[in-house]
Amino acid sequence: MTINDKHVMSMSEKTARRWLAERGVTMEHIAELVLFLQKKYHPNLTVEECKENIERVLKKREVQNAIITGIQLDILAEKGLLEEPLQSIISTDESLYGVDETLALGIINVYGSIGFTNYGYIDKEKPGILQYLNDKSHGKVHTFLDDIVGAIAAAASSRLAHRAAQTE
Numbered sequence: 001m002t003i004n005d006k007h008v009m010s011m012s013e014k015t016a017r018r019w020l021a022e023r024g025v026t027m028e029h030i031a032e033l034v035l036f037l038q039k040k041y042h043p044n045l046t047v048e049e050c051k052e053n054i055e056r057v058l059k060k061r062e063v064q065n066a067i068i069t070g071i072q073l074d075i076l077a078e079k080g081l082l083e084e085p086l087q088s089i090i091s092t093d094e095s096l097y098g099v100d101e102t103l104a105l106g107i108i109n110v111y112g113s114i115g116f117t118n119y120g121y122i123d124k125e126k127p128g129i130l131q132y133l134n135d136k137s138h139g140k141v142h143t144f145l146d147d148i149v150g151a152i153a154a155a156a157s158s159r160l161a162h163r164a165a166q167t168e
């Protein structure tokens with residue numbers, strides 16, 4: 001890895017983290033989702049352990065790329081800056097669009113197939129921050145962000161589960 005590569009990576013990571021925060025998603029919110037997913041398997045799991053696993057997920061470049069791509073599209077749609085038909089599709093979170101879920105798969109994939117089950121479950125239940133992100137009444141566009149946040153939590157849960165299995 002050259003210094004230049006490193007610089008590009010840290011720029012993506014910084015942007016991904018900053019945009020998550022600016023769009024109202026904190027580490028605590030994501031940790032809460034990981035706890036929701038893992039509590040019944042690991043009753044002693046702490047928020048700190050959840051955050052550690054989220055940190056590791058956020059270090060992956062494919063995760064950073066998915067985050068900045070999805071949030072960028074949400075922001076452009078919110079400002080009315082996309083071309084049709086994308087502008088209408090993304091700003092109304094059209095249910096048959098599906099590219100938001102496809103992008104999220106890139107995040108889930110980083111720790112293997114167990115992530116799919118976690119993601120499916122959390123997407124159906126919509127606990128915590130996911131409920132806010134799915135609430136269309138506040139005028140924000142979170143078409144991509146809800147799937148991204150669910151996927152980060154699912155990937156962090158998978159990492160946690162893999163590591164727990166290895167130490168048992």
Ligand SMILES: [Mg+2]
Nearest residue numbers: 100143144147
């Ligand atoms: Mg969505």
